[in-house]
Amino acid sequence: MAPLLSITDLQVHFRTPRGVSRAVEGVSFDVNAGETLAIVGESGSGKSVTSMAVLRLLPTKTTRVSGSIRFEDRELLDLSEDEMRGIRGNAISMIFQEPMTALNPVLTIGSQIAEALMLHQGLGKRQALARGTEMLDLVGIPAAARRMSDYPHKLSGGMRQRVMIAMALACEPRLLIADEPTTALDVSIQAQILELMRSLKARTGAAVVIVTHDLGVVAEVADRVAVMYAGQKIEEASATQLFARPHHPYTSGLLRAMPRLGTSLHDPDWTLASIPGQVPSPFSRQEGCAFAPRCAKAKDVCRRHRPALRPAEDGHSHACHFPDNATGADHV
Amino acid sequence: MGTYIVKRILATIPVMALVAVVVFALLYFAPGDPAEVIAGDHASPETIAAIRQSLGLDQPLPIRFAAWAGQLLQGDLGVSVFSNIPVVTLILQRLEPTMSLMVLTTLIAVVVAVPMGVFAASRSGTWLDRALMGGAVLGFSVPVFATSYLLAWIFSMKLQWLPVQGYAPLANGVGTWFVHLILPSLALASVYIALIARITRTAVLEVLHQDYIRTAKAKGQGHRTILFVHALKNAAVPILTVIGLGVALLIGGAVVTESVFAIPGIGMLTVDAILQRDYPVIQGVVLFFSFMYVLVNLLVDIAYTFFDPRIEY
């Protein structure tokens, strides 16, 4: 069966006053119907840009997107803006990192949930509000009917993220893209939101792309994991494989330095202690392996030749000249 | 909400009191002696002294202020030195033209300027944005009397579409009322439009960078709804604020426009009173305009709560 979403050689470049920022440089991955793919990587590796490119939410004037993004037999990069609007919030929905700022402060929760239902399902205001109330109930918001006429500032961060989830799932999308949905929340709330996403996913059968820098989140929800570094996908594997036998030294480093679930890659002490060095600037990408300056195993060939992404066992793939945990089969 | 409104109303009391003190002081320290004005050029010192006494001008300052403020509180603004008509009556007689001019001007300004600012923001950096904002700068820099004469010359003299001057009361029909008022309102609105459009553009532009705009887009919402619902409602507070503050411009402009178009309103009353040094009338109109300004800004404060639920009640 063809994948639900298929991204091939995605490149995203931004024109900025400082020059061209090569935020995403040739990323490819598939998402099958009903599966959960996690995209992990340090801050600035291009995860958000990749996920926003799918819904074409990047600023049109300054962004150049190339490659292919196929969704259910349609090339999203070729659709008109009107056709794209029919997909957004309908077949593909998105949840963002910051629940505190992602909701419009001057519109009621109810009208914000009703919006997508009225746009995509042709519901009248009353029906949309009734359906919205059901959705709030479903995501576990107490006194849902009363909450509909409240404004976002009355809700906590966790509750707002529940509202975002209700909004995103209102039209029963086939794909949900969640960009760091728990990062801004307290640890105890994080677990609740993940649990909610998991149960709703089981119920609706939507595929999920979850962007995170939290390996704990990956371990809890992901079927498959794509690891990004400096705008490239450097490793992909099933979640079990990746945790058991990481091939890319960057992934190994991330895992080694993960003391317990819930530790964030954004924690500055943690990152500095674990992998010395910095993420390369998107303004000047060097030749060879982007990770070479920070890699303990780097040799001359690494600095001269960028390793291509190559398949290993069982759908595992990596981009490294000298992979960790390699079996003989990896090098054919 | 009720308490918020009551609080705002109470907050205007010290403001109005201060205005009263300033208005009184202004005329107290103004050059020239009202008694001499009234007495005329060839009056004897005795006559002037008598007039001073009758006006209470020989009393010490605090007593004069107390007497004046006491009358004021009873709605008595004194009597015109020239016509002997109570100032309140004079103002009421001329209230309709001035209020008509201001309300129509405000309507035109808001209806034109807000969409103009929103479009400029949504096309920021393009030629459309530059053209709209360039027009705004022009509208702001050309004095109201110049715009007034230009419009009158084109539409009344050359094209002869509209009456040149004068005012037709509402009671005679909305049609004639409107054709008499449209040119002065447009002339007066040009500055106001420029002001509101610029603030709208800035406020909307800032809002368009917010996360919730991206959320609305991710829902599949259209450009227009995003601009005029999601963005504009968030930009409402600075826009309302400038509408309120702009009333000050409107007041100054009304004095000019009423003179150019011969509209018998409070602006004309003001000019005449100043030329004749009719002190009670001057005090009366200044107080009236100040009161109007405070009242409009009170309404603006109250209007905030309809647009922004986060305003503290």
Ligand SMILES: Nc1ncnc2c1ncn2[C@@H]1O[C@H](COP(=O)(O)OP(=O)(O)O)[C@@H](O)[C@H]1O
């Ligand atoms: N609109 C934009 N204009 C210019 N550069 C951008 C824009 N959005 C993101 N970038 C740059 O793209 C790179 C990747 O960012 P992002 O995808 O947000 O990283 P993350 O993996 O942390 O989500 C960063 O260097 C960021 O500065």
Ligand code: SF4
């Ligand atoms: S290619 Fe070389 S530098 Fe890059 S990760 Fe592999 S070993 Fe390290």
Ligand SMILES: [Mg+2]
């Ligand atoms: Mg991000």
